[in-house]
Amino acid sequence: NAGVTQTPKFQVLKTGQSMTLQCAQDMNHEYMSWYRQDPGMGLRLIHYSVGAGITDQGEVPNGYNVSRSTTEDFPLRLLSAAPSQTSVYFCASRKTGRNQPQHFGDGTRLSIL
C-alpha cells in the first residue's frame, strides 16, 4: 500500500546545481501537486497538475519546472539551485474535486549550500 512515494528523502546541493525530485502515486489520482514547507509559512503550492499532460503554476513557481507524462509520476525539477530553495518539499495527490482530501508523501528535505 505505497500511496505517494517521494525520493530522495534528503539531498544537499551546491548553488547552481540542478536536480529532480521524484514523486509517484499508485492510487490513479488525477490531481497531483508540489508544495514547499518553510517555518511559519505552512505549505505553499509550487506547481500542480490536473491530469497527464496538464500542469499549471501555483503560488511560488519560480525556479521550478514540472511535467506530467503519466498519471503516476510528477517530477519537480530545480533548474539552478539557490539557497532560498532550501526547504522541505511535499508531493501530494488526490482525486479531482475540491472535496477530495490530499494524500501526502513523506517529504524531501533539501539543503542548498
Added chain:
Amino acid sequence: AQSVTQPDIHITVSEGASLELRCNYSYGATPYLFWYVQSPGQGLQLLLKYFSGDTLVQGIKGFEAEFKRSQSSFNLRKPSVHWSDAAEYFCAVGASKAAGNKLTFGGGTRVLVKP
C-alpha cells in the same frame, strides 16, 4: 483570493487537558475546509473535513471541528489530549474548480504536550 490564518504558532497543553486550535479563513463562496496533522519527519495526514451539512464534524484520533460561517472560523478541538498528539496542525481551505481546486494552508500551529 483565499487565505487561512492560524493565530497561534505554538500551544503547550498538559496531557489530559482539552485542546482548541484556531483557524480563520477568507473565501468568497462556500468553503471546503480541512484539518491536517503532521508528526515530526512525516507528511500530512487528514484529520477531518467539512463541506456542508452539520457544522460540527468528527475526525480521527478523537478530534472534532466546528464550522462557524458568521465568524469565518473552523476551530479544531479535542477534549483530552494524549502525549501522541504532539505535532503540527494545519488548517486548509479548498478553492473552486475554476481556481484549479487548489488548497491553501495556514501557517500551522505546533502543539507541545506536557506530561
